[in-house]
Amino acid sequence: MTNTPNIKGTHTRCKGNVEKNYEQVPHSIFRYLELGLISGNELALYVMLLKNDNKELGYAFPTTKQLTIWTGISEKTVKEAIKKLEIVGLIRKEKAPNYANKNRYYVFLPHEKEVLVKLVPQLKVKLDQRIMKLGLEAEQDRQRLEALNTHVRD
Incomplete structure (x- = not known):
């Protein structure tokens, strides 16, 4: 790079x-x-x-x-x-x-999209799991940031 x-x-x-x-x-x-x-x-x-x-x-x-x-x-x-x-x-x-x-x-x-998902439903399940995991990680990050901001203000 x-x-x-x-x-x-x-x-x-x-x-x-x-x-x-x-x-x-x-x-x-x-x-x-x-x-x-x-x-x-x-x-x-x-x-x-x-x-x-x-x-x-x-x-x-x-x-x-x-x-x-x-x-x-x-x-x-x-x-x-x-x-x-x-x-x-x-x-x-x-x-x-x-x-x-x-x-x-x-x-x-x-x-x-609709046809492809029907052809490879197992990959759609894996994608949904990845999306859910990323969403949970994002929520945890948001909560940590909120806790940090609360601690800094106090």
Whole structure:
């Protein structure tokens, strides 16, 4: 973190006023992240494949090396992330005909929240438990702060 340069932002909002400068990402992809179906690396890879999806051809065709450069993820992690995205049904990878080392990536819309929860109810239960635990921790923190403030005032 100490090696991260301090960069002044553009202060231009992407949403609504910048044309052809951002990708629209389906909001339902974040439910996959929230439920633990995908990681942040897999989300980044999904977004990059979505960005490079060729509308005329119907698929994306970046190389693993390109994905590594574009996402900042190691080649091994890119390959693992591709497998994970296939497992959860967000992409399909197939070999490109006539090219030995080329792949095609078909990028699919994520399931909507209600459908996804029905497909993985056990993960919804785990999420609810995490939310409840965080809520209890927040309440305990609030009570400790209140007790501290009361002690300081007295």
